[in-house]
Amino acid sequence: MNEIIERKQLVPNIHTCTVKAPDIARKALPGQFVIIIPDEFSERTPITLADWDKRTGTVTFIFLEIGASTQRLAELKSGDRIYSFTGPLGQPFRLKKYGTVALVGGCYGIGGIYQAARTLRKMGNKVLTYSEARSSFLLYWNDKLEEASNVVRYATTDGSKGMKGHAWDVLREDLKAKVKVDHIIAVGCTFMMYKVAEMTRSFGIKTIVSMNPVMIDGTGMCGACRIVVDDQTKFACVDGPHFDAHKIDWDVVMSRRKAYLEEEIISQER
Numbered sequence: 001m002n003e004i005i006e007r008k009q010l011v012p013n014i015h016t017c018t019v020k021a022p023d024i025a026r027k028a029l030p031g032q033f034v035i036i037i038p039d040e041f042s043e044r045t046p047i048t049l050a051d052w053d054k055r056t057g058t059v060t061f062i063f064l065e066i067g068a069s070t071q072r073l074a075e076l077k078s079g080d081r082i083y084s085f086t087g088p089l090g091q092p093f094r095l096k097k098y099g100t101v102a103l104v105g106g107c108y109g110i111g112g113i114y115q116a117a118r119t120l121r122k123m124g125n126k127v128l129t130y131s132e133a134r135s136s137f138l139l140y141w142n143d144k145l146e147e148a149s150n151v152v153r154y155a156t157t158d159g160s161k162g163m164k165g166h167a168w169d170v171l172r173e174d175l176k177a178k179v180k181v182d183h184i185i186a187v188g189c190t191f192m193m194y195k196v197a198e199m200t201r202s203f204g205i206k207t208i209v210s211m212n213p214v215m216i217d218g219t220g221m222c223g224a225c226r227i228v229v230d231d232q233t234k235f236a237c238v239d240g241p242h243f244d245a246h247k248i249d250w251d252v253v254m255s256r257r258k259a260y261l262e263e264e265i266i267s268q269e270r
């Protein structure tokens with residue numbers, strides 16, 4: 001069982017949690033995830049690794065308090081132990097020298113792009129980061145992203161910081177203004193990734209999104225996380241979670257997303 005070093009609310013409804021997990025910290029790469037079972041009555045919940053420190057043997061993740069398992073996670077305190085913490089899982093991002101890379105983050109994805117920004121910059125890329133939230137008080141890790149990126153641009157739905165609108169609106173403005181972008185990575189809620197994918201298609205820039213379907217084992221056995229990419233069935237847990245956004249069958253993604261909504265609501269009420 002892994003000890004929680006710190007668990008705190010970053011902004012309303014979004015928490016950060018740092019856990020002692022030396023084996024995972026040693027092997028973690030940007031874009032990988034863990035499967036967490038908060039207590040013995042909880043489900044298996046996939047969560048992206050946002051940061052890690054090999055020296056202290058700790059890993060940090062960011063989560064949205066959204067259903068039964070993440071509510072349970074949000075109740076845990078420093079010193080408590082997580083029932084099961086497995087990882088690192090999934091393929092890391094394919095990071096190399098692209099030239100200029102745009103990273104788009106929303107909700108938990110703001111944390112999910114941080115290590116990619118650091119690594120891409122170290123590899124000699126120019127890193128343009130686009131961070132979005134409904135309002136300025138819901139943005140987090142601004143200082144970390146600003147330190148890791150060459151430029152950070154913000155979008156808020158109410159216009160309280162950066163451009164009024166969404167991250168894909170700011171990126172579209174930059175692309176229209178002929179800002180040179182060679183590669184795009186988006187992490188966050190499904191709708192945001194879909195909108196980024198639709199927008200970048202017409203510009204012909206390779207766009208990678210980090211898919212977040214329901215997962216059970218996380219090791220390619222159950223098939224729960226299947227998605228259709230380029231007319232082929234892929235398992236997000238082992239083949240992904242990162243895929244070419246322009247090859248994903250988004251209709252399948254959207255229809256499978258709400259498949260267990262009734263059960264999720266019952267579970268939360270219980």
Ligand SMILES: Cc1cc2nc3c(=O)[nH]c(=O)nc-3n(C[C@H](O)[C@H](O)[C@H](O)COP(=O)(O)OP(=O)(O)OC[C@H]3O[C@@H](n4cnc5c(N)ncnc54)[C@H](O)[C@@H]3O)c2cc1C
Nearest residue numbers: 046047048062063064067068069070108212213241264265
């Ligand atoms: C590879 C991967 C990485 C991920 N990384 C992260 C991450 O870093 N951080 C993060 O926060 N999430 C991440 N996710 C998503 C996370 O795993 C899911 O949100 C997970 O289902 C949460 O579990 P839960 O039991 O709290 O919610 P669930 O019970 O599974 O509920 C999730 C869904 O049900 C809906 N729902 C639940 N209860 C109700 C209700 N009462 N009324 C209406 N709707 C309801 C929610 O809106 C949501 O759509 C990731 C997923 C994957 C596959």
Ligand code: FES
Nearest residue numbers: 216218222223237
């Ligand atoms: S979670 Fe079971 S195959 Fe991916």
